[in-house]
Amino acid sequence: GTEPSSQAGASGVHAASRAAIPARHLRTDRWWLAPACTAAGLLAFVVYSTWRAFANADYYHAPYVSPFYSPCLAQNCQTMHGGPNWEIFGPWWGLSPALLILIFPLGFRLTCYYYRKAYYRGFWASPPACAVAEPHKKYTGETRFPLILQNIHRYFFYFAVLVACVLTFDTVLAFRDEHHRWGHMGLGTLVFLANIVLIWAYTLSCHSCRHIVGGRLRHFSKHPVRYRLWGWVGKLNERHMLLAWCSLFSVGFADLYVYLLATGAFADPRFF
Numbered sequence: 001g002t003e004p005s006s007q008a009g010a011s012g013v014h015a016a017s018r019a020a021i022p023a024r025h026l027r028t029d030r031w032w033l034a035p036a037c038t039a040a041g042l043l044a045f046v047v048y049s050t051w052r053a054f055a056n057a058d059y060y061h062a063p064y065v066s067p068f069y070s071p072c073l074a075q076n077c078q079t080m081h082g083g084p085n086w087e088i089f090g091p092w093w094g095l096s097p098a099l100l101i102l103i104f105p106l107g108f109r110l111t112c113y114y115y116r117k118a119y120y121r122g123f124w125a126s127p128p129a130c131a132v133a134e135p136h137k138k139y140t141g142e143t144r145f146p147l148i149l150q151n152i153h154r155y156f157f158y159f160a161v162l163v164a165c166v167l168t169f170d171t172v173l174a175f176r177d178e179h180h181r182w183g184h185m186g187l188g189t190l191v192f193l194a195n196i197v198l199i200w201a202y203t204l205s206c207h208s209c210r211h212i213v214g215g216r217l218r219h220f221s222k223h224p225v226r227y228r229l230w231g232w233v234g235k236l237n238e239r240h241m242l243l244a245w246c247s248l249f250s251v252g253f254a255d256l257y258v259y260l261l262a263t264g265a266f267a268d269p270r271f272f
């Protein structure tokens with residue numbers, strides 16, 4: 001049938017109880033532009049990061065280690081210590097060490113409230129935009145497997161904090177030169193500084209973080225410290241989407257920067 005509301009057993013905007021509007025939507029603006037840009041941006045990052053994660057090469061150039069490869073947990077790592085940070089995976093691990101660690105930031109971003117919105121719209125068109133009905137017949141939201149797993153976001157947040165601590169340590173080490181002497185500063189040091197600030201801002205602006213900090217309290221007046229922290233996190237949280245994109249770009253750029261140094265395509269300009 002052409003009448004959406006007459007579809008037997010239909011739900012959502014096609015349900016019998018909804019107004020029978022034949023048009024697919026009534027928006028006259030370019031509503032498809034935002035989801036199309038989102039999909040293109042995410043796809044570009046996925047292609048780039050997949051290539052780099054599997055490359056298993058060119059991820060270290062003293063004193064910088066690519067954020068995709070840190071912390072290094074496999075014996076086959078080639079980093080500033082001449083090996084892994086923690087050798088949890090022995091010689092039997094022959095694949096790229098990035099694959100062991102990227103699962104955590106990947107899981108954090110995949111289950112992030114903002115990225116969920118972004119890829120539900122950009123890739124699944126579920127729905128593609130406000131007031132534009134999705135093409136799918138049924139809608140079950142995040143109530144069933146596999147989408148119910150989105151609820152583990154909070155646990156990925158804890159891991160993301162650990163990874164951010166490691167990247168902070170890497171940034172501190174970027175103030176040493178290749179002979180481990182302190183007082184070095186190159187363009188790479190600034191790239192790493194900008195990246196770690198954005199990574200922390202994104203991580204702390206997380207909706208789960210906001211709930212961990214200020215949720216489940218009956219009276220804010222009895223918890224002044226948490227109330228204040230909650231206010232700060234809330235300020236960052238308002239910018240969560242912007243921080244998601246900026247930190248995605250900066251982490252990719254920091255990796256690209258190390259790649260260019262490691263392949264000899266570029267020499268790190270030094271200030272000190």
Ligand code: FES
Nearest residue numbers: 112113114206207
């Ligand atoms: Fe986006 Fe937690 S909601 S990182």
